[in-house]
Amino acid sequence: MPKVSVIVPVYNVEKYLAQCVNSILAQTLTDIEIFLVNDASTDNSLSIAREFEKDPRVKVLDKPHGGLGDTRNYGAARASGDYLVFIDSDDWVDPEMLQTLYDSAEQCRADMVVFNFVRENLMDGEQRVCKLPVSFPAFDKETRETLLTQLIGPDPGDSQWRQVEMLGCAWRRMFRREWFVRNHLVYFNEQEIMLEDLPVSIMAHCLTDRVLVLGGAYYHYRYNPQSLSTKYRPRKMEMLTACFQIVRDFLEKQNLYEKYSERHLAWLLRSAAHSSLVNCFSPMNPARFQKRYREVRGILKNPLLRQAAKSDYLKNGSRADRIILRVIRSKNTLLVYLFYRFYSNMLFKDTGKK
Numbered sequence: 001m002p003k004v005s006v007i008v009p010v011y012n013v014e015k016y017l018a019q020c021v022n023s024i025l026a027q028t029l030t031d032i033e034i035f036l037v038n039d040a041s042t043d044n045s046l047s048i049a050r051e052f053e054k055d056p057r058v059k060v061l062d063k064p065h066g067g068l069g070d071t072r073n074y075g076a077a078r079a080s081g082d083y084l085v086f087i088d089s090d091d092w093v094d095p096e097m098l099q100t101l102y103d104s105a106e107q108c109r110a111d112m113v114v115f116n117f118v119r120e121n122l123m124d125g126e127q128r129v130c131k132l133p134v135s136f137p138a139f140d141k142e143t144r145e146t147l148l149t150q151l152i153g154p155d156p157g158d159s160q161w162r163q164v165e166m167l168g169c170a171w172r173r174m175f176r177r178e179w180f181v182r183n184h185l186v187y188f189n190e191q192e193i194m195l196e197d198l199p200v201s202i203m204a205h206c207l208t209d210r211v212l213v214l215g216g217a218y219y220h221y222r223y224n225p226q227s228l229s230t231k232y233r234p235r236k237m238e239m240l241t242a243c244f245q246i247v248r249d250f251l252e253k254q255n256l257y258e259k260y261s262e263r264h265l266a267w268l269l270r271s272a273a274h275s276s277l278v279n280c281f282s283p284m285n286p287a288r289f290q291k292r293y294r295e296v297r298g299i300l301k302n303p304l305l306r307q308a309a310k311s312d313y314l315k316n317g318s319r320a321d322r323i324i325l326r327v328i329r330s331k332n333t334l335l336v337y338l339f340y341r342f343y344s345n346m347l348f349k350d351t352g353k354k
Contacts, residue, residue: 002033002057004098005081005177008089009071010049011039016090016222017048023092025055029099034058035075036089040065045089069187069196072170076180084177086170090222097218101174104214108139111208113174114147116217117166122224129217132167133160136215143213148205151198152247153263154270158318168198171219175204183207188246194239199246206254232284237299240272244304265308273305274324277336281344296340297333306331 006024010017017036024034034057036049052058063074072086083102087093105113116131134143150161151168166172170187185204188196205211233239248264251257257264279285280295287295299305309329314321327339 002081003029003031003102004033004083004085004174005076005079006032006034006098007072007075007079007084007086008034008036009039009068009075009086010036010041010045010089011065011068011071012041012043012045013089014041014044014048017045020087020089020092021049021052021058023095024087025052025057026095027093027098028096029102030057032057032098033079033081035061035078037061037063037071037075039063039067039071067190067196069190072187072197076177076186079177081177084175084180086173087219088171088221091171092220094218094220097216100214100216100218104137104212105174105176108212109210110139110212111176111179111210112204113212113214114172115174115214115219117172117219117221118217119165119223120220122222130165130221131215131217132164132213134213136213138213139211141209144205144209144211147211147213148202149260149263151202151205152251152260153265153267154314154317156266156313157316162318166221168195168201170197170200171221173201173204179208180204188243192239193242193246194233194236195243198243199250202247203250206250206256232282232286233279236279237272237276237302237305240276241268241302241304244268244272262311262313265304265311266313268304269308269311269328270314270321270324273299273302273308273328277340278344278347281341281348283348293333293337296337300328300331300333300336 008020021036036052036058038046038049038060040063046062049060053060061074061078063071076084083105085098101113101115116129119128119130150164155161185200187200190196244264244267248257251260276299277296280292285292305328309325314325327336330336
């Protein structure tokens with residue numbers, strides 16, 4: 001039985017796949033298995049993946065297109081290692097990553113290990129280490145509780161945690177496989193919900209008190225701010241609301257929702273609604289005024305958003321929190337439309353300069 005199973009979802013990444021897989025094969029921990037799970041790529045990704053089967057640790061799985069969550073699940077269901085790690089196929093990792101995670105998890109008998117990452121900016125070559133604002137290593141109740149609350153929603157005011165990025169990502173964790181399977185943790189369909197890995201991260205943090213947080217930044221996340229911010233996503237508010245509802249339903253079953261309800265509603269307003277309104281004015285959105293106006297109006301009519309806007313949870317937050325809360329509370333579609341058209345134009349203009 002290998003010590004670690006590495007799951008790499010593969011979809012149209014012919015430009016980056018070799019760097020990703022080579023970084024895994026170069027691990028100082030050699031007792032691993034690597035699943036390259038091809039999600040019906042239309043480029044040369046599958047052919048490139050097949051070349052790596054020369055190493056007996058590499059197994060290529062070819063499946064019908066199902067999205068990122070389905071592809072992760074497909075690989076995890078076939079894994080046999082003591083631990084599970086998910087690595088996106090356009091990213092790469094440092095050679096000591098798996099050995100460090102494995103040794104640390106075994107020492108603490110952790111069910112989950114959370115770690116930091118390096119953000120690699122494609123546009124300007126900038127490299128930035130993204131760390132959690134905790135004392136490392138951490139294996140205490142207070143840190144576990146803090147991570148859970150931050151995953152569920154933002155603090156009511158400015159804090160160091162407001163600057164934390166990618167906290168809910170699947171690739172930022174290593175899981176004990178037996179525990180992961182026993183708790184029926186599976187990723188969601190990204191064609192139905194957005195942020196398909198966030199609910200699983202929240203569930204994982206609820207289902208164990210054996211969470212180890214390490215200070216190392218072993219994972220290199222390939223970041224392209226221009227493509228991320230300008231890409232238009234139809235039904236974004238609907239798909240983020242579905243994510244909200246999955247988390248809410250789970251927390252209710254755990255008898256935790258009353259404790260976190262205002263924080264979670266603040267996530268819906270600050271993250272889901274705000275980003276969805278910005279999305280309406282993406283340069284990649286072909287719609288003209290009337291269709292964009294209807295989209296803005298539809299977001300404002302979301303009953304959960306209306307409930308979130310009534311809360312005073314963010315009233316003493318950052319200046320941006322207060323402005324967004326005031327604008328959305330107005331319920332004035334034209335005002336919201338004009339504000340977000342102006343804000344988005346400035347945002348995309350600044351992004352294009354980077």
